[in-house]
Structure formats: structure tokens, C-alpha cells
Amino acid sequence: MSSKMTFYEIPIERLAENQNVIYSYNKEHYNGPSSNIDIRDIQRLSIDAYKELPAVPNETIxxxxxxxxxxxxxxxxxxxxxxxxxxxxxxxxINTIKWSDEFLRT
Known part of the structure; x- marks a missing residue:
């Protein structure tokens, strides 16, 4: 992975004027990267109710x-x-996150 890869940490409030959904990426419905997203995993996003994940899920690690x-x-x-x-x-x-090899090892 390139150490020059940059991501934006976008505050959820900045999406208030947009049409937003959350894709839950449920393991039960995932059929691989070339398959369609299962509609059961898509929900309208409520900006007020949104909660950021506290950590990377154990299944992902x-x-x-x-x-x-x-x-x-x-x-x-x-x-x-x-x-x-x-x-x-x-x-x-807004905050940007620059990935590096050191960051990826943590």
C-alpha cells in the first residue's frame, strides 16, 4: 500500500444536505467483491442517530x-x-489521515 494514500475524516454533519445511506456490510449477506450489495444491508442514514464505530470490528481484524x-x-x-x-x-x-506502513502495523 502506498504511504501517500490519504483519507478524509468527514464530520457527519457535513452530509446533512445530501442523500445518505449506510451499508452495514453484514457477513451473513456478503457474497464476495464482485456480487451485488444485498438490499437488506442498506438503510437510510439519520445524521442525528449516527454513531461512529468505537474500534475496528473483531471479525475484520x-x-x-x-x-x-x-x-x-x-x-x-x-x-x-x-x-x-x-x-x-x-x-x-477537515482532518486528513495519511496512511503509512507504521500506521498499518498497529
Whole structure:
């Protein structure tokens, strides 16, 4: 992975004017990266009710370990809910996260 990869930490309030859903990425419904997203895993996102995950799910960490041990390339956000937003997002003055090899080992 490139150490130059950058992600935006977007405050949920910045999505208030957009159409938003959350993809829960449920293990029970996931059929691989080339399959369609199961509609049961999509819900409208309530900005007021949204709660950020406190940590990476244990299932995701186990997946990372298993795939690493097998020598496979793997997705970084497996089984982590995804916020999908249609519309513009102001990214001025927000935190950016720059990934590095050191960060990925923690």
C-alpha cells in the first residue's frame, strides 16, 4: 500500500444536505467483491442517530490476519459499515489521515 494514500475524516454533519445511506456490510449477506450489495444491508442514514464505530470490528481484524497469513491481497474495510452519500461535501478544514506502513502495523 502506498504511504501517500490519504483519507478524509468527514464530520457527519457535513452530509446533512445530501442523500445518505449506510451499508452495514453484514457477513451473513456478503457474497464476495464482485456480487451485488444485498438490499437488506442498506438503510437510510439519520445524521442525528449516527454513531461512529468505537474500534475496528473483531471479525475484520480476524479477516486481516487470515488473509495476511495466506499471502492474499485484501480489502481494508471488510465488514466495516460504509456511509454512502450522494451530493457535494465541503472538505475544507477537515482532518486528513495519511496512511503509512507504521500506521498499518498497529
Amino acid at each position: 480476524a479477516y486481516y490476519r487470515e488473509q495476511h497469513e495466506k499471502g492474499n491481497r485484501f480489502g481494508l474495510f471488510h465488514l466495516i459499515p460504509h456511509v454512502l452519500s450522494e451530493g457535494e461535501i465541503d472538505v475544507s478544514n
